[in-house]
Amino acid sequence: NAGVTQTPKFQVLKTGQSMTLQCAQDMNHEYMSWYRQDPGMGLRLIHYSVGAGITDQGEVPNGYNVSRSTTEDFPLRLLSAAPSQTSVYFCASSLPGQGFYGYTFGSGTRLTVV
Amino acid sequence: AQSVAQPEDQVNVAEGNPLTVKCTYSVSGNPYLFWYVQYPNRGLQFLLKYITGDNLVKGSYGFEAEFNKSQTSFHLKKPSALVSDSALYFCAVRDGAGNNRKLIWGLGTSLAVNP
Numbered sequence: 263n264a265g266v267t268q269t270p271k272f273q274v275l276k277t278g279q280s281m282t283l284q285c286a287q288d289m290n291h292e293y294m295s296w297y298r299q300d301p302g303m304g305l306r307l308i309h310y311s312v313g314a315g316i317t318d319q320g321e322v323p324n325g326y327n328v329s330r331s332t333t334e335d336f337p338l339r340l341l342s343a344a345p346s347q348t349s350v351y352f353c354a355s356s357l358p359g360q361g362f363y364g365y366t367f368g369s370g371t372r373l374t375v376v
Numbered sequence: 377a378q379s380v381a382q383p384e385d386q387v388n389v390a391e392g393n394p395l396t397v398k399c400t401y402s403v404s405g406n407p408y409l410f411w412y413v414q415y416p417n418r419g420l421q422f423l424l425k426y427i428t429g430d431n432l433v434k435g436s437y438g439f440e441a442e443f444n445k446s447q448t449s450f451h452l453k454k455p456s457a458l459v460s461d462s463a464l465y466f467c468a469v470r471d472g473a474g475n476n477r478k479l480i481w482g483l484g485t486s487l488a489v490n491p
Contacts, residue, residue, distance in 0.1 A: 304466070367421070
């Protein structure tokens with residue numbers, strides 16, 4: 263049971279480049295989400311999904327796209343990277359059903375945009 | 377509006393002493409409350425939660441938290457701190473009404489346990 267797997271762990275992009283941050287979970291979690299973590303700003307929600315085919319915006323969605331074609335995968339796309347997107351990105355998922363018992367987090371992707 | 381406050385950016389405590397990391401919240405319904413820990417260069421790890429029931433919740437690594445409805449607080453505690461407890465601690469709340477899975481996060485408190 264791998265939990266939540268994020269790849270890559272580190273990435274350096276040039277301004278204007280595009281890339282996809284990968285997130286996969288093997289726990290059959292319906293809910294998946296992407297956060298960015300910046301010093302002094304805590305965790306901010308970028309996008310989330312309550313199930314395959316359903317996505318919605320969080321607090322800071324601009325510059326990011328997501329899709330959810332399967333229960334397992336929830337990739338985050340940066341279409342044209344900007345220095346303001348330099349951050350640590352975390353993917354998180356949670357158990358299905360009406361109960362809510364907290365998230366399982368991936369180990370993060372540290373992204374630098376130069 | 378829902379919110380979470382962690383009033384201390386940093387807490388310093390000597391090894392062996394008790395520690396407290398504070399959290400206060402504001403939600404419209406009954407709160408679901410969580411504490412997570414983040415070690416350097418790692419993802420967040422779940423410590424404990426309060427959904428309902430006993431106000432004193434026990435979690436991982438010897439941590440516990442006390443839910444106080446009248447003070448809208450959920451402070452994290454440990455009777456005897458270890459150097460290995462040094463990390464960043466996040467409090468989070470979810471409004472218990474409905475099926476909303478979104479958590480509202482505090483900004484984090486950095487705990488330093490000195491040998």
